[in-house]
Amino acid sequence: MSYSTENRFIKISIIFSFISLALGGLFGLIQLLARTPYILNIDPQIYYMVLTGHGVLMAIVWTAFFIMGIAVFVTTRVLKVNLNKVLLNSSLILSLIGTILAAIAILSGQANVLYTFYPPLKAHPLFYLGAAILVIGTWIFAVAIFLAFLSWRKSHKKEAIPLPIYGVIATLIVWLEATPGLAIEVLKDLIPMSLFGSPVDVLEARTYFWYFGHPLVYFWLIPAITLWYFTIPRILNTELFSETMAKVVFILFIITSTPVGIHHQLVDTGIDPSYKYLHTVLTYTVAIASFLTAFNIIATLEKSYREKGGRKLFGWIKNQPWNNPVFASLGLAFIIFGLGGIGGIINASYSLNYIVHNTVWIVGHFHTMVGTAVTLTFMGATYLLSPFIFGRNIFSGRLALWQPYLWFVGMMIFSLSYHIAGIFGMPRRTSSILSYSPIPSEWVYLSQIAMIGGLILFLSGVLFISNIGLTLIKGPVISMNGESLNIDPKPNTMFDNLKIWIIIAVILIIVAYILPFMEIYTRGLSPVQPRLP
């Protein structure tokens, strides 16, 4: 079977994602040095340009392009199908154009609105236009994958959906649940604001944004979790502890990832506390999915240890292939996912949220989740899939082994210090904490410790990017481009009927959002004039 169009898509989108990661990492370094007292002084406008670039490149571009590339790889290789060429090519072109337009607006300093682009802050129209085009590109992409999946399904009705495909489909369903919120905000509020200076209701726009913003988290996490489910048992030469549990997790993500967005607005005025409470409760149900994931992976590790004759109570932790770069990346990402997950429960708690809101605790938190659980997993997946995707083995296995450990150590130092500094009230999104003087002494030394962690993190990023760069140029050539991934067919069960879960998801979204939006609209909007940051 020939996958030439698909392979081109995969290569372009994944290499583009690495470029974003590299540039985003450079911006991260600048922020790190600027935030730490007495190290680097930069103009606040430049700081916010860099911070917008870092947030957008890391949270949206790096993740979305990597995910699209991997999704094409998994879909074609597991189902042994081709995707619609026109859809695939146009989705790639639109996604690239949209991203480049937004990048031009950001890098020229005309969109210093951060990756949350809260109005009334106003960016150049290209920024919003680029975002809209990117989203349209991803929708076309989703259609291409769904068409291939549905046509496969027609001829394989009695078979269970293979787990990696389940992960791809769940990811795209969550994306399609989430993005209408973004589309409405951008088309209805932000583009008119930016083009014509139309006034905007801040609360309305923020509510649409977070309708999108929380499921975005699962758009990142589901692919990472899918990679754990698929890769870890293969490396250990065993089966996943429970495939049914894995599917239940995906279903829970489909159902509960969207109707929880108001947990990002617990401090916003104008939303009734009872709705905030409802979203908090639903957030705890989505946390169950994360707990089940942790259980399933740990049980798989222990199962494989016992199958090989291990008998010690905790021997399954040490006796794993920690010297395998792929396992190390995924395993360390998984550990950080556990720690970050606990932090997430604190964020979602109605009362504790008031303490950590808008502090660097939050920065510490999402660097554990998207910055490590997701990013380090994708890095490990790159080591694994490089022969398939680039037709080359990784240039240096030794660098590939050092890299995840450095990332882990760097992240532990960086994120732990920011978590603690956050409890001392150190604000995020500012380059000049000293301007808050007098400041707690903790802010200064915790920033300095975080800087050491961030530098290690940056070094790890440099190792990754240079190893991949060298792989592309000099990695040992190996021909695996046409190869398929074989997964033994299993019988269909109720967990393979996605329709019913999608219907439940839609109902729950309506229940969770109809009242808050009615409150916003019946009270009447209070639009304000946009302003430049």
Ligand code: HEM
């Ligand atoms: C080289 C490694 C990295 C360093 C040194 C770094 C550093 C930082 C710092 C210091 C901030 C806080 C800025 C502030 O609030 O004033 C920040 C924010 C952020 N980082 Fe990173 N980061 C790194 C990697 C990543 C990765 C891998 C991701 C995600 C994939 C990521 C996503 C974000 C996001 C979404 C923000 C929030 C931006 C905002 O508040 O608007 N970072 N980063």
Ligand SMILES: [Cu+2]
């Ligand atoms: Cu959230």
